[in-house]
Amino acid sequence: MTFATKYDKLLYMEKRRFLDGISMEAIEKMIPCFRPVSKRYAKGETILTYSGEERNQHIAVLFSGRAKLEVLDIEGDIFRLESYEEGDVFGELFTLPINSNEYIVTAEEASRVVYIDYNHVITPCEHVCTFHTQLISNLFIMTAQKTQELSFHLSVLHQHSIREKLLCYLRFMRSALKPDAKGNFEIPMTLSKLADYLCVDRSAMMREIKSMKTEGILNSTQRRFCLYV
Amino acid sequence: MTFATKYDKLLYMEKRRFLDGISMEAIEKMIPCFRPVSKRYAKGETILTYSGEERNQHIAVLFSGRAKLEVLDIEGDIFRLESYEEGDVFGELFTLPINSNEYIVTAEEASRVVYIDYNHVITPCEHVCTFHTQLISNLFIMTAQKTQELSFHLSVLHQHSIREKLLCYLRFMRSALKPDAKGNFEIPMTLSKLADYLCVDRSAMMREIKSMKTEGILNSTQRRFCLYV
DNA sequence: AATATGTTGTGACATTTGCCACAAAATATG
DNA sequence: CATATTTTGTGGCAAATGTCACAACATATT
Numbered sequence: 001m002t003f004a005t006k007y008d009k010l011l012y013m014e015k016r017r018f019l020d021g022i023s024m025e026a027i028e029k030m031i032p033c034f035r036p037v038s039k040r041y042a043k044g045e046t047i048l049t050y051s052g053e054e055r056n057q058h059i060a061v062l063f064s065g066r067a068k069l070e071v072l073d074i075e076g077d078i079f080r081l082e083s084y085e086e087g088d089v090f091g092e093l094f095t096l097p098i099n100s101n102e103y104i105v106t107a108e109e110a111s112r113v114v115y116i117d118y119n120h121v122i123t124p125c126e127h128v129c130t131f132h133t134q135l136i137s138n139l140f141i142m143t144a145q146k147t148q149e150l151s152f153h154l155s156v157l158h159q160h161s162i163r164e165k166l167l168c169y170l171r172f173m174r175s176a177l178k179p180d181a182k183g184n185f186e187i188p189m190t191l192s193k194l195a196d197y198l199c200v201d202r203s204a205m206m207r208e209i210k211s212m213k214t215e216g217i218l219n220s221t222q223r224r225f226c227l228y229v
Numbered sequence: 230m231t232f233a234t235k236y237d238k239l240l241y242m243e244k245r246r247f248l249d250g251i252s253m254e255a256i257e258k259m260i261p262c263f264r265p266v267s268k269r270y271a272k273g274e275t276i277l278t279y280s281g282e283e284r285n286q287h288i289a290v291l292f293s294g295r296a297k298l299e300v301l302d303i304e305g306d307i308f309r310l311e312s313y314e315e316g317d318v319f320g321e322l323f324t325l326p327i328n329s330n331e332y333i334v335t336a337e338e339a340s341r342v343v344y345i346d347y348n349h350v351i352t353p354c355e356h357v358c359t360f361h362t363q364l365i366s367n368l369f370i371m372t373a374q375k376t377q378e379l380s381f382h383l384s385v386l387h388q389h390s391i392r393e394k395l396l397c398y399l400r401f402m403r404s405a406l407k408p409d410a411k412g413n414f415e416i417p418m419t420l421s422k423l424a425d426y427l428c429v430d431r432s433a434m435m436r437e438i439k440s441m442k443t444e445g446i447l448n449s450t451q452r453r454f455c456l457y458v
Numbered sequence: 459a460a461t462a463t464g465t466t467g468t469g470a471c472a473t474t475t476g477c478c479a480c481a482a483a484a485t486a487t488g
Numbered sequence: 489c490a491t492a493t494t495t496t497g498t499g500g501c502a503a504a505t506g507t508c509a510c511a512a513c514a515t516a517t518t
């Protein structure tokens with residue numbers, strides 16, 4: 001059904017994970033304290049939905065697999081809002097529910113999700129969890145990184161023309177991906193997905209890439225790009 | 230210089246503040262622990278800049294006033310990325326610095342900013358700060374709310390046409406603002422700012438509003454809207 | 459109250475962008 | 489390896505959007 005799965009990342013950054021810096025022994029000690037609930041989901045299965053009517057105070061962490069968040073609006077249109085990879089956090093806590101819109105998180109691969117009560121994470125426990133602090137820090141950094149990604153996405157969409165959007169995205173990718181000796185780098189998603197990300201029509205984007213090539217601004221084949229500006 | 234200041238909010242939600250749920254006595258006890266640095270800025274003054282070259286591990290909290298975050302890109306174009314009101318958190322930690330872009334936070338009114346070292350907040354202190362947990366929770370919720378706003382902004386920009394963007398924004402506002410008996414509500418920014426927010430041309434937006442009026446979809450004068458769909 | 463500055467509202471025109479349709483290439487699947 | 493599915497690349501045409509210019513209005517400032 002879906003191809004090119006290994007290219008489906010939206011951005012390329014070193015992500016903080018929920019359990020970074022916490023030893024296995026510490027994790028095992030923390031389990032009785034946090035009482036995490038782990039659930040498995042098959043490919044295509046709905047992980048959770050919310051519509052803003054009841055507040056869900058659980059933090060969901062995607063431990064393995066891939067998932068997406070889609071919005072079903074009042075018109076019946078559905079569109080993808082976010083993509084989740086291993087280590088991502090999600091849940092109602094992180095999405096401002098637009099009234100009467102339905103938010104649906106679906107597994108795009110077989111996935112494992114761990115639910116943790118938000119209050120348990122924030123409140124220091126009676127047992128001496130040395131790594132509780134680390135956990136809070138991780139969670140905080142993860143949320144901050146999420147705002148970073150969204151912030152970047154917005155700054156790309158703020159560009160007026162397709163060309164400017166492309167340049168904004170590609171320049172960031174060039175600096176993030178450390179291009180090879182010839183200056184080539186390969187973006188982490190297909191051109192179709194890129195058009196979605198930039199909120200432009202795919203064929204219009206292709207046309208723009210073409211004219212940028214003839215102008216000598218860049219060079220590319222498929223996902224491989226080389227920027228001259 | 231700037232008018233209509235009370236309408237300059239982007240969204241309308243009950244925001245968690247940094248010191249919510251913490252008594253004055255507790256705050257005074259916490260001061261020696263956190264060692265916050267408070268600075269005042271005049272209207273128009275630069276609060277801070279960053280470009281991703283050195284990591285600034287401080288959290289900035291806008292205690293009073295108003296500020297904006299702008300990006301200066303490689304072309305020399307400058308555009309507004311975010312607006313900050315009282316209680317907002319900002320700083321390099323929350324913005325993914327696009328390579329060689331310059332990020333500039335400027336005071337739009339006389340403002341007071343409190344800087345706190347991130348590690349001090351996250352790490353439990355030797356003194357018994359009962360409200361340390363509350364503080365962490367506040368900070369976390371604030372960051373989550375930030376992602377909610379960005380997330381909403383993105384979901385608006387994902388709409389293809391000006392009309393869809395308008396409807397998406399206005400429907401949210403209607404539900405957030407509790408319209409009067411006649412169904413009227415007043416959006417919290419000027420129409421010019423709205424056009425910016427929706428990333429469309431202002432006059433094109435006005436044209437669209439006009440044709441929506443003739444179609445009987447909505448009614449409006451200035452910032453006051455009444456939606457029929 | 460008078461002035462300056464920004465906001466709202468409108469129209470004509472140019473341009474960009476989206477839409478559609480199709481073929482070739484690349485990538486998964488069995 | 490053969491097949492199915494998706495991605496990439498291209499062109500013509502229509503529609504949506506941006507640009508420019510201007511007047512009336514609203515809001516701060518003095």
